[in-house]
Amino acid sequence: MNKGLALLWAVVGTALLAAISYGMATGSTGMAVLFSVISFFFIGAGFIVKAKQRKRSEQQE
Template sequence: MSKGLALFFAIVGTALLAAISYFMSAGRPWMAVLFAFISLAFIGSGFVVKAKQRKSKE
């Protein structure tokens, strides 16, 4: 995975996790749950992209 793409996944993943904590402190549990699912999907997609790029190099 290129450094730029890895940085993108790291920054967006961190922002999504920060959004979860914000919505928990703001008293909006449904938004926190929604962003938890979105962040899990986004972080998982980062692993999928990394595995596909690694497999295509072989």
């Protein structure tokens, strides 16, 4: 994964985790659960993208 994409993924992932904290602090259970599910899939998608890019770069060598 290139540095720009990794930085974008890290910033968005951190923002989603901060949104979970905000939802918990305000007592909004639905918001906390929603952002938990979104962050789970977003972080998982990051691992998938990284694995696909690594596999593609290994095939080119």
